[in-house]
Amino acid sequence: MATTSRPQRPYKNLEAFRRRILLCPNSWDKRHPNKWPCLLCGGRGWDYHPGDQIDPVEGSRHRRHCECPDCLGSGEGPRKAVLEAYRKEIGKYEIAKHKYIQLEGAKKKALAKLTKEEILALKLLGV
Numbered sequence: 842m843a844t845t846s847r848p849q850r851p852y853k854n855l856e857a858f859r860r861r862i863l864l865c866p867n868s869w870d871k872r873h874p875n876k877w878p879c880l881l882c883g884g885r886g887w888d889y890h891p892g893d894q895i896d897p898v899e900g901s902r903h904r905r906h907c908e909c910p911d912c913l914g915s916g917e918g919p920r921k922a923v924l925e926a927y928r929k930e931i932g933k934y935e936i937a938k939h940k941y942i943q944l945e946g947a948k949k950k951a952l953a954k955l956t957k958e959e960i961l962a963l964k965l966l967g968v
């Protein structure tokens with residue numbers, strides 16, 4: 842029988858989601874106490890210039906930085922935007938969980954109609 846794994850909740854709570862957004866979560870809290878990060882730049886306030894590619898030897902060492910257009914370099918964003926993104930992610934999880942529960946229920950109902958021999962035959966066939 843084809844098995845699908847139960848969907849896992851991606852984030853325990855809003856704080857776990859906020860910390861996942863941040864590129865440097867440990868230093869963020871010291872620099873921006875009680876603030877919310879910009880979703881576009883991950884709280885960094887800048888990104889690499891799109892024209893500068895990663896050098897195979899030097900890496901990103903000589904790449905230019907651009908100010909984030911959303912937060913204008915502060916790295917901070919509105920709590921509302923983070924909350925909406927979090928709710929969107931949790932909504933996706935809830936839909937996947939609901940589908941999984943429905944599928945498992947349908948499987949149980951179908952198996953309940955079969956005899957033990959039929960179930961054994963299905964297991965042996967790897968269905």
Ligand SMILES: [Zn+2]
Pocket residue numbers: 879880881882883884885886887909910911912913914916917
């Ligand atoms: Zn930003």
